[in-house]
Amino acid sequence: MTKKILSVAAMALLLLTSCYDGKSNVDVTSSSPSFDEVLTSRRSVRSYDASRKITEAEVRDLIKAAQEAPSWANQQPTKYYVAISEEKLAAVQDMVGGNKERIKDAPVLIVSTFERGKSGFFQGNQTNEVGDGWGAYDNGLSNCYLILKARAMGFDTLIMGMRDADKLRELFSIPESETIMAVISLGYRAETPNRPERKNLDDVVKFF
Numbered sequence: 001m002t003k004k005i006l007s008v009a010a011m012a013l014l015l016l017t018s019c020y021d022g023k024s025n026v027d028v029t030s031s032s033p034s035f036d037e038v039l040t041s042r043r044s045v046r047s048y049d050a051s052r053k054i055t056e057a058e059v060r061d062l063i064k065a066a067q068e069a070p071s072w073a074n075q076q077p078t079k080y081y082v083a084i085s086e087e088k089l090a091a092v093q094d095m096v097g098g099n100k101e102r103i104k105d106a107p108v109l110i111v112s113t114f115e116r117g118k119s120g121f122f123q124g125n126q127t128n129e130v131g132d133g134w135g136a137y138d139n140g141l142s143n144c145y146l147i148l149k150a151r152a153m154g155f156d157t158l159i160m161g162m163r164d165a166d167k168l169r170e171l172f173s174i175p176e177s178e179t180i181m182a183v184i185s186l187g188y189r190a191e192t193p194n195r196p197e198r199k200n201l202d203d204v205v206k207f208f
Helices: 002-018 035-041 056-066 086-093 133-152 165-172
Strands: 078-083 108-115 156-160 178-187
Touching (some): 035 133, 056 078, 078 086, 078 133, 086 108, 086 165, 165 178
16 A cells, blocks of 8 residues: 555656746746736846747747737737748847847747728728827737737747837838837746836826
8 A cells, every 4th residue: 555655646746847847937826827927927028048949839829819909890900020030030130229139039029010091990081080090009909918928828028119110121021001010029038027116006097
């Protein structure tokens, strides 16, 4: 009986150790983090672990999650252009201004765009004064889904507004009908940045 108990215990220990690789980068309490854990552990990361890579299949999972974001009349105007090869990564790194050194070890760089004339329009006519601003709004929603899904998978991101749109358009053959918004770095954090203070809740909400 004792040998049987020891055998079961050994098998359980083996299963536990095989499920943990000692490199988990998710600073949450479980392998399936809650939504609140994803929110509170997400950071804008400016230093990446060069030894850890991300696969095309994993990026596809992120983009698929981003497709679940709401958009004006389900227009889904957001498009993504992914630099994952060494050649394209090096090229994009030269197009993000002062962020180049911060994201040099990120294994994936994603260019986010939206198609103009879709969100904010009905039968080709601008619906209200915001116009294509709704395309930017929908793009932000898609990017939000993407970075939160990334965090849930243990990845980290930085959304960069400093970028050379003309060079990015040429590099990825992005149509003129699309507005280039951000470049998003994707990788594993090399260190955990501090959490910036948030405004007092009463400074951002009013109830009537």
